[in-house]
Every structure is written in C-alpha cells, then in structure tokens.
Amino acid sequence: MDYEDSLERALSETPEVGDAVDRFQVPDPEVRPEGNVTIYENFEATYDRLNRDQGHLLKFLQSELGTSASIDDRGRARFTGDFRQSRVADAIDEYVESFVTCSECRSPDTRLVEERGATVLKCDACGALSAVPDL
Numbered sequence: 508m509d510y511e512d513s514l515e516r517a518l519s520e521t522p523e524v525g526d527a528v529d530r531f532q533v534p535d536p537e538v539r540p541e542g543n544v545t546i547y548e549n550f551e552a553t554y555d556r557l558n559r560d561q562g563h564l565l566k567f568l569q570s571e572l573g574t575s576a577s578i579d580d581r582g583r584a585r586f587t588g589d590f591r592q593s594r595v596a597d598a599i600d601e602y603v604e605s606f607v608t609c610s611e612c613r614s615p616d617t618r619l620v621e622e623r624g625a626t627v628l629k630c631d632a633c634g635a636l637s638a639v640p641d642l
C-alpha cells in the first residue's frame with residue numbers, strides 16, 4: 508500500500524509520465540537472408556522481452572508480412588521470402604502498440620488474458636482492460 512501510494516504521488520508529481528514507457532527497450536530485430544528465407548536471429552530475446560507467447564508473436568508477424576513462418580531448433584524465426592530489417596522492425600512496433608502497450612497509461616507492464624472468450628490486454632500498472640485486434 509505504501510509503495511502504491513508513493514508511486515501514485517511520484518507519478519502525479521512527474522510531468523513526464525511517459526518516461527518509464529520510453530525506457531522500455533525492445534531489441535532491434537536482427538534479420539538476415541538465407542536463400543529464399545529470412546532469419547530473425549533474436550526472435551527469442553524479443554518475445555522474452557515483450558513477455559509474450561512465441562506462437563502469438565509469430566502468428567502476428569506472419570500476418571503482417573503476409574508469409575509463412577516457423578521457429579527453428581535454435582529459437583529463431585524463419586520467414587519464407589526476403590524481408591528487410593526495417594519491415595520486420597515496423598511489424599514489431601505494431602505488435603508492441605497493439606498487444607503490449609496499455610492504451611490507458613502506456614505502460615508495457617501488461618498481460619493478455621481471456622475475458623468471456625475474448626482475448627484482452629490487462630494492464631498490471633493501472634488495471635485497465637483494453638481490446639486487442641483478432642489474430
């Protein structure tokens with residue numbers, strides 16, 4: 508309780524509420540072509556940092572990039588086709604915006620939970636529930 512009180516006070520006294528969110532660093536995608544496949548080298552570090560299920564993130568990237576993908580035995584994602592690093596980085600930004608960042612307080616401290624059969628984003632910082640796009 509004391510912690511929450513002081514946290515609330517700290518937040519209300521700080522004009523730059525977005526500071527904590529700005530410090531949320533998602534690893535830049537390290538991608539390289541291999542034949543007709545694009546390898547996402549640090550895929551594991553990325554979903555780990557985002558605290559999301561690898562299958563969920565992979566499904567999103569497949570849909571964003573419009574291709575098929577798989578995860579290899581080293582935890583790397585492999586996309587069929589040639590994708591530039593910037594394209595993958597944009598897709599990750601999109602994922603963070605839709606499935607990680609709280610729409611109310613912009614905290615990344617969130618979880619995907621099931622509510623009445625639908626997946627929603629639950630914020631551990633402010634308690635808000637927000638809708639997420641269907642995958």
Ligand SMILES: [Zn+2]
Nearest residue numbers: 609612630633
């Ligand atoms: Zn929130």
